[in-house]
Amino acid sequence: MSANFQNICKLSQNKTCKKHISPSCWTVHNHILLSVIEGLPEIIETLEIVSNHSSNTSLGDELSDLLILVSKFEFIFCLKFLYRVLSVTGILSKELESETIDIFSLSSKIEAILECLSSERNDAYFKTIWDGAEEICQKITSKGFEVERPSFQKRRKIQKTVDLGKSDSMFFPTSTEEQYKINIYYQGLDTILNNLKLCFSEFDYCKMKQISELLFKWNEPLNETTAKHVQEFYKLDADIIPELRFYRQYAKLNFVIDYDCINFISLGCLFIQHGLHNNIPCISKLLYIALSWPVTSSAENSFSTLPRLKTYLCHTMGQEKLSGLALMAVEQELVNKLMEPERLNGIVEKFIHRMKET
Template sequence: MKWSHPHSYYRLHKFSDTRWVERHDALIVFKRLLPYVIEALTDIASWKNDGNARSLLKKIDFEFIVSLSVLSAILTETRPLSQQLQAVSTDMLECSTQIKSVHEKVQSLRENDVFDAVYQDAIKLGLEINVNESVPRLANRQSHRSNHPSSTPSEYYRRAVFIPFLDFVLSQFEERFSDYHATASSMCSLIPSYFHKTSFDDMAPSLLLYKNFLINDSMLGLDDTHDYVTEFTMWRSRWSAVEKSSWPTTILDTYEQCSPNYPVTKKLLLMYATLPVSSATAERSFSTLNHIKSYRRATMGEDRLNGLAKVCIHRQLSNNDVIQNFVTSIIDIFSKKKKRRKEFII
């Protein structure tokens, strides 16, 4: 379905299974186009023997509209976080700061009186599609939903929809991102700008997690994680003679200014800098394979598939002169392999 007017153009978005930002956009656009969706379903319902459209129309009641407005209002706050988690270049410390900020913002929605504005938006949307303000039928005994005591429809939907959904989102923040904060605390222990907030104890979880990896590295000369205390102390003392205005504030900046005299610290900084924030980067390779390995290339070998995937994923490198010359030489070699009806070389 498409809708256009002189200043904008919208299309209903597909509800993606893997792209989080697409889910936010799909819901926000659906809410914006709901009157036109109703109009389309009404026309389809008039067709002969089409009961799906009529059943969908019956489900769009005032409770559905309130739920849609609440979901849209909250996802508007979480959308920037989803964009950052799917970004190509971002570190875990930056994401942890953003997660805390969004968590506090969503928490403030519960504490402040925000629902009134959301409810008025739902009433306005209901008037556009001829759905009046109402509450579900209440009974003395309910088996499929709770009876929320209320004196007004606004109070009912606050207790039945708004607060439960906010509590669910907040609980998901705690469940999904608790490990981010623990890892970010370990990162902060090595960044000079956070020395006043951290100590060696904050490094303990990371040292325990990477204990075998660090000890087995013969280049580090580390027999036990407790031996790192001395280097950690020297690393923090090294920055005491530097002006605070020159202290690095990110993992990458700290890694670039870390000399080989602190091998364990440099190794930890490298590990922190390369930790994936999410699985979005790995999932991009799956999307790339859909374009590369089609049914016409089902017999493609592994080496060629890996090469084409790298070229497709890192296509920005194709602007490099060295890469361009290399590609040209490959085309020349391929064109001279055997006689062809048309010349490849121009």
């Protein structure tokens, strides 16, 4: 038993890997799933031994119940399915948690993730997951353990989505495999795709990209139409065009920084260093807004504060989606209510000063 347990937990450079499962560390969840998938026969064997030899009756019963759950074909199939999804969406998670996130290319990366998942909504990719689950079942049964196979419910009427965006139809499945394809695989993919589109709405991303262009692209011609849209949306007090004309020329002449590596935090440091927050208050307010986005904070600060923020929002917003981009909706209401700019300036200066010290 000890040898089996050590085999499950051992570190490997190219396959399974023991990771810290922080509630916000989404980038490592696919590695954890892969560890469970590859070590499932040993996990079942270990659970069997521990549950049968445990002196604690209550613990033994809990382990027996867990053993029954992980020995089901449905559990194994869902493990394979979830890994296939998270291994792709994990690429986006790493980008969102990176300190060097490229906001201007984020839209195309999100689109690639959506297209990747949409393209796998067919029989061939379902068959790949089904066969992978069958292979794991064979490894488990080869060790002398049983896998609970799915039962076919002949007269169960289910909804079949023919294609995304089209009408649904009702039908009677003809096999267990078809039940899994429609009830779990297709419906699961549809739910994931819809949630991704909801979390990364074009409207929220457009506002974030517009502010980023105004603050970062000082070497390019000023788009006054975009500037006016941002000014009207955030109800800025003064005309932002003169401030942008001055800011762009000042940045070209005085900002000594790698233009390709700048982010909102380093830009905030430059604003304080050059005293720009007093000269261009409207642009400074846009910078304050950008610094409040979770997507602009460092990974370390996200991991320490994001779970608390999500808990608060769950209690105050119900089932609203809590992605970094969706949280902009919260920020939009607060920006319009800020009546003490001097106090806000002091808070931002202290925040950026603390970031420089760390």
